[in-house]
Amino acid sequence: MNKPPRHRLVPTNVAALAAGVSEATIRKWVSRGKLTRYGTPRRSEFDIEELTELALQRRQ
Numbered sequence: 001m002n003k004p005p006r007h008r009l010v011p012t013n014v015a016a017l018a019a020g021v022s023e024a025t026i027r028k029w030v031s032r033g034k035l036t037r038y039g040t041p042r043r044s045e046f047d048i049e050e051l052t053e054l055a056l057q058r059r060q
Contacts, residue, residue, distance in 0.1 A: 009038055009045040018048060019055040029054065 016023045026046065029035040035054055039045035 003038055004047040004049070008048050010048050010051075012044050012046070015046040015048075015051050019051055019058075021055075 010018065012023050012026055016026050019026070026035065030037045030044075035046060036050060037044050037046065
């Protein structure tokens with residue numbers, strides 16, 4: 001999978017706010033394969049578009 005453009009990547013705390021969930025939930029989604037983690041070992045980043053799709057699916 002190709003890395004999304006830099007402007008679409010957000011850190012964990014912003015991802016959690018955007019999805020309306022806790023940071024722990026974001027980490028669970030990654031461990032369960034529902035969300036792709038980008039970044040470095042010390043800094044997780046997430047594609048805001050992928051996150052939005054996941055959050056919308058969750059609300060249905």
